[in-house]
Amino acid sequence: MSSHREAPAISKDPVADNTDTYAFVSPDDPGTVTIIANYLPPEAPFGGPNFFEFGDDVRYEIHIDNDGDGAPEITYEFLFHTRVRNPNSFLYNTGTISSLADPHWNRRQFYSVTRIKNGRRQQLGVDLACPPCNIGPASTPNYEALASQAIHGIRHGHTVFAGQRLEGFYVDLGAVFDLADLRPFQSLHVASMANAPGVNATSEFGVHSIALKIPKTELTRHGSMPTNVSDRKSVIGVWAAASRRKAHVRNGHNASVHQTGPYVQVSRLGNPLVNEVVIPMGHKDYWNTQPAQKEKQFLRYYQHPELSKLLPVLYPGVFPNLAGLTAARADLVAILLTGLPAGVVPNFQNFTGKHLSDQLRLNMAVPPSGSPSPLGILGNDLAGFPNGRRVFDDVFTIELRAFAGATYALVNPSYHPDSAASAVTDGLSPSSTRYLSQFPYLGTPQDGYHTAPLAAV
Amino acid sequence: MAELTRRGFVKSSAGAAAGVTFLGALAAAQADAAAGNRAEPVVAFVSDPARGEIALMVGDQEVVRRDPDLAARLTRAAHA
Numbered sequence: 001m002s003s004h005r006e007a008p009a010i011s012k013d014p015v016a017d018n019t020d021t022y023a024f025v026s027p028d029d030p031g032t033v034t035i036i037a038n039y040l041p042p043e044a045p046f047g048g049p050n051f052f053e054f055g056d057d058v059r060y061e062i063h064i065d066n067d068g069d070g071a072p073e074i075t076y077e078f079l080f081h082t083r084v085r086n087p088n089s090f091l092y093n094t095g096t097i098s099s100l101a102d103p104h105w106n107r108r109q110f111y112s113v114t115r116i117k118n119g120r121r122q123q124l125g126v127d128l129a130c131p132p133c134n135i136g137p138a139s140t141p142n143y144e145a146l147a148s149q150a151i152h153g154i155r156h157g158h159t160v161f162a163g164q165r166l167e168g169f170y171v172d173l174g175a176v177f178d179l180a181d182l183r184p185f186q187s188l189h190v191a192s193m194a195n196a197p198g199v200n201a202t203s204e205f206g207v208h209s210i211a212l213k214i215p216k217t218e219l220t221r222h223g224s225m226p227t228n229v230s231d232r233k234s235v236i237g238v239w240a241a242a243s244r245r246k247a248h249v250r251n252g253h254n255a256s257v258h259q260t261g262p263y264v265q266v267s268r269l270g271n272p273l274v275n276e277v278v279i280p281m282g283h284k285d286y287w288n289t290q291p292a293q294k295e296k297q298f299l300r301y302y303q304h305p306e307l308s309k310l311l312p313v314l315y316p317g318v319f320p321n322l323a324g325l326t327a328a329r330a331d332l333v334a335i336l337l338t339g340l341p342a343g344v345v346p347n348f349q350n351f352t353g354k355h356l357s358d359q360l361r362l363n364m365a366v367p368p369s370g371s372p373s374p375l376g377i378l379g380n381d382l383a384g385f386p387n388g389r390r391v392f393d394d395v396f397t398i399e400l401r402a403f404a405g406a407t408y409a410l411v412n413p414s415y416h417p418d419s420a421a422s423a424v425t426d427g428l429s430p431s432s433t434r435y436l437s438q439f440p441y442l443g444t445p446q447d448g449y450h451t452a453p454l455a456a457v
Numbered sequence: 458m459a460e461l462t463r464r465g466f467v468k469s470s471a472g473a474a475a476g477v478t479f480l481g482a483l484a485a486a487q488a489d490a491a492a493g494n495r496a497e498p499v500v501a502f503v504s505d506p507a508r509g510e511i512a513l514m515v516g517d518q519e520v521v522r523r524d525p526d527l528a529a530r531l532t533r534a535a536h537a
Contacts, residue, residue, distance in 0.1 A: 246514060246519060247500040247514045258498055260498065260500050260514045260515060261514030261515075261517070262518065263517070
């Protein structure tokens, strides 16, 4: 949930709220790329009687730029529809759900996948079943086996899954939004307290994921297999979005809603935490409506981020060099808006050109790492963020360190980052949650029956 | 047992939105350019009556017509 509830308007519309986007070379199928778009934060596992589901009135989108112009050459659209077996029951299920066609499952959801590639629309799959939410041992025993029935092979070698997953993004939100009083560094904070271990605020929450595994040759500009890291054609830009119809008319007397007109974007997400901590309050809703290729209008917020100014104030004496850094942050602009050109990090580039656009940039020629570091490129692992983003990458720590100045020396070798810049963290690691080693990679959602109360965390 | 879809509940309805909105009150002929099903409801949005522009939405289309006379008549009807 690196971008959950990040803007005032979308915080009131969770089914359309992008929370995380991931793009990585599939570690167990390296001829493919897996892209995951998450929505609907945060899902308490005990979400009955109306368990979480995608919005039938939302168009979910995954965009890919493969020529560096900032605009999508490939878009995948996902449209959902809900079917109710028995509208006279209040129950989500009336018995154990043992298959996706089980008659005990009262409220099911299905979807279509459409690809728009270079202007040509093609339906890749229709009437694809979602799994139910993970309810508990009486309703959904053997949940992962049930959910695996919702992994579908569709046209042109794509594999797709859409449904509930365990939240993969780990972060100490309680500390972050309490004036960045980060555990375990509270003793250094202006409101000094005893140090304590980090707390994963997203622990055991769920999210709704659209996961798509795509042959690399379906993503490159000319259908080639990317093998050369230095080749610009090996790099794609990825972001996700959600759109709603322009006109909604609610009829009060029978609860019906008429929706019409073109779809308009209400949420988007490329790099984690951008709208959350880079874009100021007065522009957050507007930012969500804007196409990724129009990011130049927000450039000053990347060049002079508020967070970088706050850290020396909140941690007196800890970030003296950052306090003196007033130059435009070309490092952050490169990481988030253009990709890293060749020569910045040895044997690596994910540069898409000078056009500024908020995208996850993935160099598909970089093979999956045999010993991945959750710190990605900061941890000398070229297969991780900001080369795309894997489900376990510690993007909060990576970006926090970047904002703290750790990456500025990449563009200005005379700058010496504060020692704290390479140490600051929210005290969490991938072990704060759970993942799968195969598609769809995000972990099995926690069932509602076994949920621990929040106070027990 | 017959199944129901949520979209099956999405039916023509009337109501007010920001500005002056009329649903189904316009003849389908006024939305020719929208190329929609002529039986479909049409939403007309007059965001600024003084400009005389009317946004017509039908299906997944939106067309903007400049028709000061129609905009004025819709505005008068809304306040009648």
